Amino acid sequence: MTTESMIEVDGLTKYYGDFPAVSGLTFSVRKGEILGFLGPNGAGKSTTMRVLTGYMPPSSGTARIAGYDIVSDSLKARQHIGYLPENVPLYTEMTIREYLSFMGKIRGMSNERIVSRTNDVIQICHLEDYRDTLIGKLSKGFRQRTGIAQAVLHEPDVLIMDEPTIGIDPIQIVETRQLIKDLGGEHTLIISTHILPEVSMICERVVIIHEGEIVAEDTPKNLGDRLEGTERLTMEVRGPIKEVTKAIRNVKGVQDVSFANGESGSGLYNIIGKREGDMRVDLAKAVVDNGWGLLRMEAVTLSLEEIFLRLTTAEGS
């Protein structure tokens, strides 16, 4: 049974003093799957990862990596993990090659394997020109890649990455995401992030965590479908802002209106309403009846970001 799921988490709870950082997390990750771990800052993502990597034991519940319990079989479990902590801690006074060699040794790799794997990961992570550069002199993006290189050095079954694309420039972000995507299939990945488009780009499945509990777990697409019940429109109207807003709010089915932007005379409005019938007809009528100009109206599909916000703020609205 363990051949199927590489990571099994059951009822995982971690208290800091009296404060539950995560409580009752249960999920599993199949071999080769990329799981996105999504949540606002302080939701318990890093705590969960620290427990999974064996840095801290859970207060209760269990976690198994590649079939090994993270507490009772800690060393074995840790041999199967590659970990990239948040902020990518590295020894700045070592060169990339020295560093990778050190990480290989403390993971018990043989010298020959260290040499060949070091060359492999330097190639995979595009670090060829910097192998003998001190890590302290590398830019953030290259440090990130060095961090990923050490995480995959020993060809672990499970890769755990905490916010792997934070703090690097947009081009490097794109490259890093591609790198992570390429690693899927071979490795089982858990990636935490609070950047939502990243999740829909990289991950096959998403776990949304909020205040230490799982609030949703599904594919990025299904999560979008889940909020099918609501519809979002943007509308550009020429008319006095206050009155227009009021008129829109009075239309049947409209739940919320917000003025987005616009110059004097015309403005862009974001409208959220129930998906019953078509409120577009009524909206158009309301605008025209008041003698204002309807410049544009279009339906917007909910982005993961909004789904996320709706799930984590005022759950059930």
Next chain:
Amino acid sequence: MTTTLAIMKKELVVYFKSPMAYIVAGVFLALTGVFFIDSVDTMFAVAEIRGLLLRSVFFLLPLIPPLLTMRLLAEEQKLGTLELLLTAPVRDYEVVFGKFIASFIILSGTVLLTLFYVLILSIYSNPDLGPIFSGYVGFLLCGGATLSIGLLASSLSGNQLVAAAVGFGVILLFNVIDQITTIVGGAVAKVLEAVSLTGHFDSFARGVIDTGDVVYYLVVMAFFLFLTIRSLESRRWR
């Protein structure tokens, strides 16, 4: 074992890449040089390094070992590299031993540089090598004990300055604690004498390797290394 060696080797490389090893050796040699000149520059000077070693234990061991150990665990905590190190398939004690041995090698190397003074003595005189040998044995044992205190201090926070200050304070306290024995008296005085770092060094300097003294230093070392390992583990129940 291989992981301990890997960690030890890494720390040794860092000592020599940073100015710390050179600063420590420089300070050590400058001060022992002063002690040496002072000990031979008297009317009836004896060809020995007893005074040099006694003063080194008293003045240099509170200073040098905390400087050597302050970085070892504090920096790993500050940079966050400790998290990566301890999530590798490495046992906590392997980390502590590797780092301790590295600092011990640097301290020993520095101390052995003072053999230079012994060489000078044997050129101009005929020093008794017995007490010199036992003196070095005692100095290294005492040095190991102070390093273990410094390492514990380094494990307590992510601040190297705090680590150095705590290490300095604790070692100095262990050094001078037997000086109040005449005031307190009784059983307490006996205990204070027994735990004093310098108190156990005297016999080594005189040429006597007393099993009790050897055991004392080894116990101090083991005790503080044990506390350091516990301190690393404390992340688990904090």
